Amino acid sequence: GAGVSQSPSNKVTEKGKDVELRCDPISGHTALYWYRQSLGQGLEFLIYFQGNSAPDKSGLPSDRFSAERTGGSVSTLTIQRTQQEDSAVYLCASSSVAADTQYFGPGTRLTVL
Amino acid sequence: EDQVTQSPEALRLQEGESSSLNCSYTVSGLRGLFWYRQDPGKGPEFLFTLYSAGEEKEKERLKATLTKKESFLHITAPKPEDSATYLCAVQAGGTGNQFYFGTGTSLTVIP
Numbered sequence: 001g002a003g004v005s006q007s008p009s010n011k012v013t014e015k016g017k018d019v020e021l022r023c024d025p026i027s028g029h030t031a032l033y034w035y036r037q038s039l040g041q042g043l044e045f046l047i048y049f050q051g052n053s054a055p056d057k058s059g060l061p062s063d064r065f066s067a068e069r070t071g072g073s074v075s076t077l078t079i080q081r082t083q084q085e086d087s088a089v090y091l092c093a094s095s096s097v098a099a100d101t102q103y104f105g106p107g108t109r110l111t112v113l
Numbered sequence: 114e115d116q117v118t119q120s121p122e123a124l125r126l127q128e129g130e131s132s133s134l135n136c137s138y139t140v141s142g143l144r145g146l147f148w149y150r151q152d153p154g155k156g157p158e159f160l161f162t163l164y165s166a167g168e169e170k171e172k173e174r175l176k177a178t179l180t181k182k183e184s185f186l187h188i189t190a191p192k193p194e195d196s197a198t199y200l201c202a203v204q205a206g207g208t209g210n211q212f213y214f215g216t217g218t219s220l221t222v223i224p
Contacts (some may be wrong), residue, residue, distance in 0.1 A: 004156070004157075016195075031210070033210075033212070040216065041216060042117070042200075042213075042214040042215055042216040042217070043157075043200070043202075043214035045211070045212065045213075048210045050210065056210055065154075067182030091156050091157070093156075100158070101147065101159055101162055102147075103159060104149075104157045104158070104159075104214070105156050106155055106156045107155070107156050
């Protein structure tokens with residue numbers, strides 16, 4: 001079956017622009033996570049969605065970051081007024097239930113010039 | 114504070130030279146420990162989940178073990194295709210959505 005997909009695979013933007021990153025989880029998976037992976041750093045948790053519950057936004061680094069999940073499936077991570085320090089690989093993962101193995105997408109490499 | 118530390122940061126092995134990667138953790142109420150493999154430019158690929166001390170899991174040349182403070186990923190007779198970064202993650206107790214990742218061990222297997 002299809003795995004987690006993310007788009008775009010690469011995004012280059014100018015400082016101050018807004019970007020949207022998309023994640024399509026595995027069909028039927030109710031839990032969805034966003035992480036950020038910077039060079040030499042471990043995966044940094046950003047936000048978590050579980051079913052229709054309110055998302056856990058505790059990992060979002062600033063109010064420039066937001067995410068939504070429509071219809072319990074596709075999720076979009078939005079970064080407003082991008083800064084150079086936002087450059088990283090943004091990974092999405094999904095799992096069938098909250099406390100279960102996460103399956104990752106290939107990531108979106110974001111470069112802010 | 115919940116945290117995960119992996120060692121070594123990088124490891125170079127000759128093909129066939131067995132070794133182990135370490136993942137030490139401090140977490141309040143471990144619910145699960147996960148090992149992933151990550152190839153350059155790709156997302157992490159799931160390998161194993163361990164839930165309790167003493168548990169072991171095997172897959173081909175890899176074996177993962179778990180104690181109350183650390184986990185080891187043993188690689189037996191590695192091949193060049195085993196070259197990758199190996200990530201360890203722990204799931205803390207509570208709501209179940211807190212996962213903490215280590216920075217990984219970059220493994221290079223030389224033919």
